[in-house]
Amino acid sequence: MYRTRPQDEGRLCSEFRFSQAFTQQYELGEKIGKGAHATVHIATDRVTGERVAVKVMPKQLGPNGFLDPHFVRRVRNEVDIASHLCGSLNVCFFHGAYESDAAVHLVLELLSGGPLWDRISSNSYGERAAARLVREVLRTVAQCHSKGIMMRDIKPHNFMFATQAEDSPLKAVDFGISVFCRPGEVIKQRAGTRIVMAPEVVRCRYGLKADLWSVGIMAYMLLTGRLPFPFYERLFVSRQKVPADEMYAEILHAPLDFESPPWDTLSADAADLVALLLDRDQERRPTAKEALKHRWLQDAEGSADGEDVPLNRGIVQRLQRFGTYGRLKQVALRTVANHIPTDSTTIADLRGIFLELDPSDSGRVPYTRLQQELEDGTYTVSSAEARQLLGQLAMTEDGSITFTEWVAALMDWSKMYESSEWDVLVERAFHAIDKDGSGTLTADELELVLCGDEGCQAPDDLDAAMREADLLDAEGGIGLEQFRALLAGEIGDRLDLFETRLPSNMESYSGTMDSTMDSTMYGTVDSDHT
Numbered sequence: 001m002y003r004t005r006p007q008d009e010g011r012l013c014s015e016f017r018f019s020q021a022f023t024q025q026y027e028l029g030e031k032i033g034k035g036a037h038a039t040v041h042i043a044t045d046r047v048t049g050e051r052v053a054v055k056v057m058p059k060q061l062g063p064n065g066f067l068d069p070h071f072v073r074r075v076r077n078e079v080d081i082a083s084h085l086c087g088s089l090n091v092c093f094f095h096g097a098y099e100s101d102a103a104v105h106l107v108l109e110l111l112s113g114g115p116l117w118d119r120i121s122s123n124s125y126g127e128r129a130a131a132r133l134v135r136e137v138l139r140t141v142a143q144c145h146s147k148g149i150m151m152r153d154i155k156p157h158n159f160m161f162a163t164q165a166e167d168s169p170l171k172a173v174d175f176g177i178s179v180f181c182r183p184g185e186v187i188k189q190r191a192g193t194r195i196v197m198a199p200e201v202v203r204c205r206y207g208l209k210a211d212l213w214s215v216g217i218m219a220y221m222l223l224t225g226r227l228p229f230p231f232y233e234r235l236f237v238s239r240q241k242v243p244a245d246e247m248y249a250e251i252l253h254a255p256l257d258f259e260s261p262p263w264d265t266l267s268a269d270a271a272d273l274v275a276l277l278l279d280r281d282q283e284r285r286p287t288a289k290e291a292l293k294h295r296w297l298q299d300a301e302g303s304a305d306g307e308d309v310p311l312n313r314g315i316v317q318r319l320q321r322f323g324t325y326g327r328l329k330q331v332a333l334r335t336v337a338n339h340i341p342t343d344s345t346t347i348a349d350l351r352g353i354f355l356e357l358d359p360s361d362s363g364r365v366p367y368t369r370l371q372q373e374l375e376d377g378t379y380t381v382s383s384a385e386a387r388q389l390l391g392q393l394a395m396t397e398d399g400s401i402t403f404t405e406w407v408a409a410l411m412d413w414s415k416m417y418e419s420s421e422w423d424v425l426v427e428r429a430f431h432a433i434d435k436d437g438s439g440t441l442t443a444d445e446l447e448l449v450l451c452g453d454e455g456c457q458a459p460d461d462l463d464a465a466m467r468e469a470d471l472l473d474a475e476g477g478i479g480l481e482q483f484r485a486l487l488a489g490e491i492g493d494r495l496d497l498f499e500t501r502l503p504s505n506m507e508s509y510s511g512t513m514d515s516t517m518d519s520t521m522y523g524t525v526d527s528d529h530t
């Protein structure tokens with residue numbers, strides 16, 4: 001994620017250093033959405049014909065003619081967080097960023113199922129359907145929190161369905177006001193959308209747990225079609241303006257309504273989880289990982305979906321986990337994988353599955369064969385998602401994936417990390433990258449492993465990788481200890497943070513819903529501008 005550095009604030013227009021080749025690569029089509037900071041269009045890839053969404057953000061200049069620092073921060077947030085999370089199927093896939101003199105273009109996965117907001121307004125969810133959606137939202141939050149990212153604007157507008165299907169996956173969009181926040185860190189700037197704002201955000205002293213309150217409000221809305229606060233009636237039914245101070249007072253003090261219908265017909269488990277998430281004491285409120293273990297969410301998909309999924313049915317989970325590691329960490333893991341002896345027992349099960357795909361034991365599997373494996377019905381992934389997942393893997397020139405790559409992507413690295421082999425492997429990998437033997441990985445050496453002999457094509461590639469690895473300040477290079485820390489961080493991300501995408505029976509939506517809610521009542525308060 002972007003941290004504001006003095007030299008980045010107010011840079012001249014061209015200085016995002018994104019590619020300027022948008023119009024060469026894409027044909028811009030009809031407008032499909034509008035937010036406060038951007039318009040969103042459909043666009044078509046001129047070579048592949050693939051349809052994508054393009055978020056066009058007009059460049060905002062400050063009075064001095066330089067780019068407005070808030071604008072720079074918002075764009076960097078979106079780009080960096082989307083890059084961090086691009087392996088996750090719970091997040092709208094980010095294809096890349098472009099800029100012209102007038103605008104930044106963010107090319108995104110096209111989500112044609114519309115925002116969750118629209119379905120909340122026209123449907124009520126049966127408990128099981130609601131539980132599935134809450135679980136997807138919690139997974140997204142858990143993935144973000146494990147990367148130290150606070151989403152800060154969790155609301156039904158910022159989750160969109162991939163398709164029109166009732167059981168469509170739900171994906172997060174719009175990370176414009178998200179921030180880096182380590183566990184225990186306190187943020188003091190009020191930001192977000194009032195109706196989902198946690199009490200501690202209102203008080204301007206908050207951390208990651210504030211996201212869980214917002215999930216609680218979303219879960220409440222999914223189950224009841226309304227908000228738990230008295231101001232709901234005035235704002236959404238009578239359509240009156242409610243002063244911000246009055247909303248804040250109710251968020252801080254008003255009793256939350258768990259009595260009125262339909263609470264009398266909802267399960268005790270549903271009420272229990274929502275009440276836990278809406279605990280005003282953030283210390284007692286569960287983390288996203290704890291909430292995911294709640295009883296109400298356990299049978300949400302009716303299928304096994306956790307650490308217990310066998311390797312041969314857990315490829316989608318593992319590819320997502322690898323995809324969220326960041327490019328520099330991925331290449332570092334590849335280098336480590338390259339040093340694991342092929343007969344090591346730690347990779348025996350991975351070898352067995354690889355051999356099923358590569359019966360002649362050539363050490364390679366064609367990319368197309370893997371794509372077929374993901375799309376053959378074992379998993380519920382679209383072609384674009386299969387490409388997204390496999391796009392994390394480095395391909396050989398003949399379009400194959402090597403066994404080393406397979407190990408790097410699918411390995412349970414936490415087990416290797418705990419083994420006696422780990423330290424030696426990391427050291428060997430470090431020395432393999434440190435070509436000049438200086439004991440430090442320089443920018444040139446990192447560029448070589450990231451982008452090969454030709455160097456990085458997009459000027460921002462190396463910077464972005466360093467930002468992802470939180471190593472932007474490592475101007476003198478990366479030493480062995482930093483390299484170790486890079487590899488160890490988040491190594492133990494639990495697999496059940498990621499969807500299995502194994503088929504399961506989904507309950508249909510049911511019931512009725514108040515359809516008077518209106519997106520105009522839903523504006524983000526971006527405190528950077530207030």
Ligand SMILES: Nc1ncnc2c1ncn2[C@@H]1O[C@H](COP(=O)(O)OP(=O)(O)OP(=O)(O)O)[C@@H](O)[C@H]1O
Binds near residue numbers: 033110
């Ligand atoms: N990937 C996508 N696929 C299809 N439509 C999208 C996509 N991303 C956004 N949209 C549509 O465009 C609208 C505006 O997008 P978005 O919310 O990201 O803009 P914004 O200006 O950053 O928002 P905000 O007003 O919350 O700051 C969304 O409400 C949605 O309807």
